[in-house]
Amino acid sequence: MRWIVCAAIFLPLIAAAETPDAGDIIRRAMDHYRGLTSYSEMSMTIHRPDWERSMSMRAWSEGDDHTLVRVVAPARDAGNATLTLDSNMWTYTPKINRVIKVPSSMMSQNWMGSDFSNRDISKDTAIIDQYDHSLLETRDIDGHTAWVIQSIPHEDAAVVWGREVLVIRDDWVLLEQQFWDQDNVLVKALKAEEIKTMGGRAVASRMRMGPVDEPGEWTEVVTETVSFDLAIPEGMFTLSNLRNPRQ
Amino acid sequence: MNLTWVLAWRNLWRHRRRTWLTVGAMVFCNVLLIFMISLQLGSYQMMIDNTLALASGHLQVQHRDYLERQRMRDSIPAVSSLAQDLRSSLPARGVAARGQAFALASSDERSFGVLLTGVQPAEEPRVSSLPGLVSRGRYLQAGDSDAIVLGAVLARNLRVELGGEVVFLGSGRDGSIAAGVATVVGILDTGIRDLDRALAQVPLGWFQQVFAMGDAGHEVAVRLENLEDVPAAVAEARALLPADEDLVVLDWDALQPGLRQAIQSDLTSGWFMYGVLIVLVAFSVLNTQLMSVMERTHEFGVMLALGLGPGRLARLVAMETLLLSVLGLTLGLVLGALLVAWLNVVGFTYPGMDELAAQFNMPERIYPQVSLLAMTWGPLTVFAFSLLAAIYPASRPYRLEPVPAMRAAQ
Numbered sequence: 001m002r003w004i005v006c007a008a009i010f011l012p013l014i015a016a017a018e019t020p021d022a023g024d025i026i027r028r029a030m031d032h033y034r035g036l037t038s039y040s041e042m043s044m045t046i047h048r049p050d051w052e053r054s055m056s057m058r059a060w061s062e063g064d065d066h067t068l069v070r071v072v073a074p075a076r077d078a079g080n081a082t083l084t085l086d087s088n089m090w091t092y093t094p095k096i097n098r099v100i101k102v103p104s105s106m107m108s109q110n111w112m113g114s115d116f117s118n119r120d121i122s123k124d125t126a127i128i129d130q131y132d133h134s135l136l137e138t139r140d141i142d143g144h145t146a147w148v149i150q151s152i153p154h155e156d157a158a159v160v161w162g163r164e165v166l167v168i169r170d171d172w173v174l175l176e177q178q179f180w181d182q183d184n185v186l187v188k189a190l191k192a193e194e195i196k197t198m199g200g201r202a203v204a205s206r207m208r209m210g211p212v213d214e215p216g217e218w219t220e221v222v223t224e225t226v227s228f229d230l231a232i233p234e235g236m237f238t239l240s241n242l243r244n245p246r247q
Numbered sequence: 248m249n250l251t252w253v254l255a256w257r258n259l260w261r262h263r264r265r266t267w268l269t270v271g272a273m274v275f276c277n278v279l280l281i282f283m284i285s286l287q288l289g290s291y292q293m294m295i296d297n298t299l300a301l302a303s304g305h306l307q308v309q310h311r312d313y314l315e316r317q318r319m320r321d322s323i324p325a326v327s328s329l330a331q332d333l334r335s336s337l338p339a340r341g342v343a344a345r346g347q348a349f350a351l352a353s354s355d356e357r358s359f360g361v362l363l364t365g366v367q368p369a370e371e372p373r374v375s376s377l378p379g380l381v382s383r384g385r386y387l388q389a390g391d392s393d394a395i396v397l398g399a400v401l402a403r404n405l406r407v408e409l410g411g412e413v414v415f416l417g418s419g420r421d422g423s424i425a426a427g428v429a430t431v432v433g434i435l436d437t438g439i440r441d442l443d444r445a446l447a448q449v450p451l452g453w454f455q456q457v458f459a460m461g462d463a464g465h466e467v468a469v470r471l472e473n474l475e476d477v478p479a480a481v482a483e484a485r486a487l488l489p490a491d492e493d494l495v496v497l498d499w500d501a502l503q504p505g506l507r508q509a510i511q512s513d514l515t516s517g518w519f520m521y522g523v524l525i526v527l528v529a530f531s532v533l534n535t536q537l538m539s540v541m542e543r544t545h546e547f548g549v550m551l552a553l554g555l556g557p558g559r560l561a562r563l564v565a566m567e568t569l570l571l572s573v574l575g576l577t578l579g580l581v582l583g584a585l586l587v588a589w590l591n592v593v594g595f596t597y598p599g600m601d602e603l604a605a606q607f608n609m610p611e612r613i614y615p616q617v618s619l620l621a622m623t624w625g626p627l628t629v630f631a632f633s634l635l636a637a638i639y640p641a642s643r644p645y646r647l648e649p650v651p652a653m654r655a656a657q
Contacts, residue, residue, distance in 0.1 A: 046422055050320070053422045071424075080424045091416065093426040098414050103358045106351055113418040 022133035022149045025168050030064070030128060032172035032201060035228030037062045042223045046114050049216040055112070066237040067122070070245065071112075080112070083242045084122035092242045099243050108160055115188065115209045115219040119159070127164065130157035136165070145170040161187075171202045186212050193220070199227045251559070255566035262539070269535040270575045273629060276528045277579025278586060280521060280625025285587045285615035286595060287517055291510050292616055295474060295499070300376045301437070303502045304343075304468035305477050308333070308484060311493045313465055314501070319348060319420045319458070323494060326464030327367070327451070332487060334370075337480055339469050341373025346454045346464040348425070350417030352447060354405040361401065361447045363415060365454025365464065374470040377435060377446070384409045384433035391450045396433035398446030407431050413447075419459030427457035521625065525632050533636035536568050540640045547644055548652025560644035568637035576630045584622060590615050 020028075038061045045054045056073040070081040079094035089102040107119040131151035139146045149166045153159045162182035167175040177190040188211045192204035203226055210218030235241055259266050299305055308329065310321035323329060323344075330344035346365035351358055368387035372378040378386040387394055395413055397405070407413055411431045419425040435446050455461065471480055477498050484496045500507050540547075547560055594612030601611045615621075 048320070051422070074423075076423045093416060093424060095424075095426045096414055096428050098353075098426075098428070100351065100353045100414060100416055101358055102351065103360070106358070106360050109349070109351075109360070110418075112424060113422040 022135040022147070022151075023128070025135075025147050025149060025172075026133060026151070026166060027128055029166075029168045029172045029174050033174065033203065034061050034064070035199075035201075037230055037232045038199075038226060038228050039230055039232070040223050040226035042221055044112075044114060045220045045222075047216070047218050047220070060232060060236055062232055062237060064128075068237055068242070069121070077112075081242055081245070082111070082121065083237060083239065085237060087122055087126060089118055089122045090239060090242060097243075099239055104158070115211065115217065120209075126157075126159075127151055127166075130154055130159065131164070139167075141167075141169065141175065146175060169202075173202050173204055175204070188212060198223065198225065201228060251563055252566060255563055255570055258539070258563070259567050259570055265535060265538075266571065269531055269571060270578065272528055272531045273572070273575025273633065274579045274582060276524055276629055277575065277626040278583040279524065280629070281579070281583030281622055282586055282590075282615070283517070283521070284625055285617065285621040286590075286613060287514070288618065288621050289616035290613050291513075292474070293613065294510065295506060297376075298503060298506055299499050300470065301442075302375050302377060302468070303499060304341075304374050304470045305474070306469045306471075306481050306484065306496055306498045307502055308467040308469075308488065308494055308496055309465065311495050314497060317347070317349075319418060322346075322420065322460065322463040322465055323467065324492065325462050326467060327462065329489075330367070330370070330467045333467060333469060333484060336487060337469060337483055338471070338476070339480065340472050341370060341470045343367050343370040343374040343468050344451060344464045345466050345468060346451055346458065346460055347466070348417050348454070348458050350415045350425070352401070352405065353414050353416070354407045354411065356406050357404065359401065359404055362445055363417070363447045363449060363454070365451040365458075365460075366448050367451050371448075374468050377437065377448075380435050380437050381433045382436035384431070386433055387448065387450055391432070392453050393427065393429045393449075394432040394453075395429035395447060395449045396435055397431055398443035399434050399436040400440060400443035401446060402431065402434050404444070409434065415457065417458065419457075420461070420463065421459045423459055425458045427453070429453070521628075525625075525629055528629055529632035529636045532568065532571065532633045533639065535571075536564065536637055536640040537643075539567070540564055540643050544647065544652050544655040547647055548649050548655065551644070551647060552649040552653060557644040557647070561641045564641040564644070565634075565637050568634060568641070572630050572633040575633070576626050579626050579629070580622065583626070587615050587617055587622070591617050 040059050041056070042059065043054055043056045045052060055071050055077055057069055057071045059067065059069045061067045065084065065086045067084045068081065071077045071079065081092045083090045083092075089107070090099050091102060092099045102118055107122070108117050110116065111118050111121045131153050133149050133151045136148040136150050139148060146167055146169045149168065151164045151166060153161060153163070160181070161179050162184060163180045165178040165180065169175055173192065173195055175192045178186055179188045181187050188209065190207055190209045192206070193208050194204070194206035195202055196205040197203070198205060203223060205223045206220065208218050208220045233246070235246070308323065310323060312318065313321040326344040326346070330342050333339070334342040344367055348363050350361060350363045352361045352363070353359070366387065368391060369389045372386070381396065382399060384396070387396060397407070397413070402408075405413060409431055412428050413431060415425070415427045415429065417425045429449055435443070437443055437446070451464065455463070469480065469484065471477060481496050481498050488494045488496065550560065551557065591614055594614050596612045600613075
């Protein structure tokens, strides 16, 4: 009898522990792919029906909101770099040797001609604090559990989306991120195309972002190497380092 | 027959004052219609001319998809030589090649998104009125390279002065990162805030170099002498385009759909008012004629008793109305034409119009259009409605019986 009472009290708690809070899942997923710090080398391919181009770049990140991306190839674009600090964004162009702050009015413009917007690049962790999350469903995908989470931005959040839907696997890999507009139309989606273990973690090594109504247009980011929680030199995320790289 | 005309004319003047009042209403309505319609058509003409002169021109050659999507890659190859071809074969006032790109413009202090336009400094003044609106410094010249003219509001927002530097960052045609530094040589002040906030023009050559365009551009703008020449010029330009290049010729209506809509909505509200005016005048004619028929019931009774057919009486009433309407039409036309001819010389303005005019880049005085359509549409419609108004009074003799009619009060 006592056992039954105990079970009645504790079983719901156990069940609750098995499905974590939606906000926590997103938090964990962000931490998982950014680490405390990270360094990665990747290539980005911009595909259009009549042309295609690729760039190689290196990226450093620290915490939620320090990111530096530097283009290394092709030669025409090499040296271009983008620094984001606390959702402010600066860009450096060697051709004219200037650092330019990207104004907030340009944040929804695309980043370096890709299907990613400046906001996608600079504010990818803003979703944690500026959205309300709810768990829509739990799925089984390739032997993993995956959570489908709907995130609706707060009234005062500076975002253009009506809602986002994220699919996160139980090893914290982000499988898909959908961007829905305020008329509830799916505009674009980021999808993990390939998942590998790199730097000791499962990582979506090939991701593709593209508008939903233009299947011939997409941008693919392939992560070639990544390492997490490494020591990043002091002064990496500064405007002077953006202009005069020391690494 | 002749006698009936004389009778009708004399009947008309049995009540001098009443007839003159009715004619006066028609004349007033006709003059008002002539004035309003001429003014309206004149202001539309000016709205179109001035709006098109600002930048778009009367027609443009573009890539098929450029108007809708404005993408860098939807470009015209060898744009300068296409412009040269059009220049030599179209009877145009000016033909100018342009390139356009969205870019981030920034000075030392601030950054803004702008639509950067590459223009041919020697050709642009023949197509667009913008080069003439430089308020400080100068417009671009042939031989300029990294020079730029900015709208006054944009310059103020960026906090740059003449001689200052503006940095551009955008995407090139090949998707690469495009960046350049240009020196401000002129400030444009159009008085249209939205335009002054966004205007940024650089020489086409430099534009093509910075945005990796090669010899391509995005539009060839053609300015003609007259609006009426547009359809012929569009057909001619179409025939000149290389067949395999996905290029299209767009007329001003396609380039500036808002313009025609603005005109149409204004016309619709105008027509409604004119309709009310015309119906009112028609009722006044109906009233006059009906009164004149009613008071002659006894007289008509006598005439019917003498053997005159009701048809002739009806014709008499109709003729009276016709004479009345012709009088109103003639006087209205003459007075209206005089008024419009005078305004066509001295122009027309009203308090507060300068503000409205600045919004559409129009001069501060409107000169009404003197055209056959504007002159005659109103008076002829009034004329037609007055005749329609005669139907009811003219049908009255058919319903009269001679004896009861003769007994009617005299």
